[in-house]
Amino acid sequence: MIITEAMRRRMYRGGRPTRLARTLNRLSAFQFGRAIFAPPDWVTLEVTGRRSGHTVACPLVIARYRGERYLVSMLGNGANWVANVRAADGEAVLRHGRRRPVRLVEVDPAERAPILRQYLAVAPGARAHVPVDRRAPLVEFERIAADYPVFRVAPR
Secondary structure (H helix, E strand, C coil), rough: CCCCCCHHHHHHHCCCCCCHHHHHHHHHHHHCCCCCCCCCCEEEEEEEEECCCEEEEEEEEEEEECCCEEEEECCCCHHHHHHHHHHHEEEEEECCCCCEEEEEEECHHHHCHHHHHHHHHCCCCCCCCCCCCCCCCHHHHHHHHHHHEEEEEHHH
């Protein structure tokens, strides 16, 4: 089944995943976390839920920029995993075959533009959610940078 950009947008109406999107995310989190037919930069983020206290898993794509690794929220500031990471002071685990404890450090909006552009180059599924073409000049990414959280992956 080929999922078009329009279908991807519908799966996240209002910035929240539909039932179908939640199901596909669970499958992707399982696949990425166990490194089953998944490139090395497709990972599962595990973070403690800010309300439930339970571990929440989310499939994400790492963007590499200037020797660093970054996680980007394609849904912007309203994404559940972003709120959980902020509440956990950046303490999380990345899984891709094995578990790696990490600290996620939020990047200042003034520094996000080139990382956002690189993210769209490596995460085609995110393109439907970010209102800038992946080949656009950096100035266009600078305009939206404050709306799309970016976290640098650091060892814990």
